[in-house]
Amino acid sequence: MSSKHHLIQGFGLVAMGVGNFAVHAPMWLSVWTLAMGGLTVLFGASRWMKGE
Numbered sequence: 001m002s003s004k005h006h007l008i009q010g011f012g013l014v015a016m017g018v019g020n021f022a023v024h025a026p027m028w029l030s031v032w033t034l035a036m037g038g039l040t041v042l043f044g045a046s047r048w049m050k051g052e
Helices: 003-022 027-050
Strands: none
Touching: 003 027
16 A cells, blocks of 8 residues: 555544544544544655655
């Protein structure tokens, strides 16, 4: 996967996490989804900065 795919996937996970809060999903699920999304965005951004 390219860095852009990681960025898109990460933002998708963050959006899902926010959506989970909106539909009153279990708190752990919302927090986990947001955390995974944030880490994926950071991973993609770091690879993008390196030019991969």
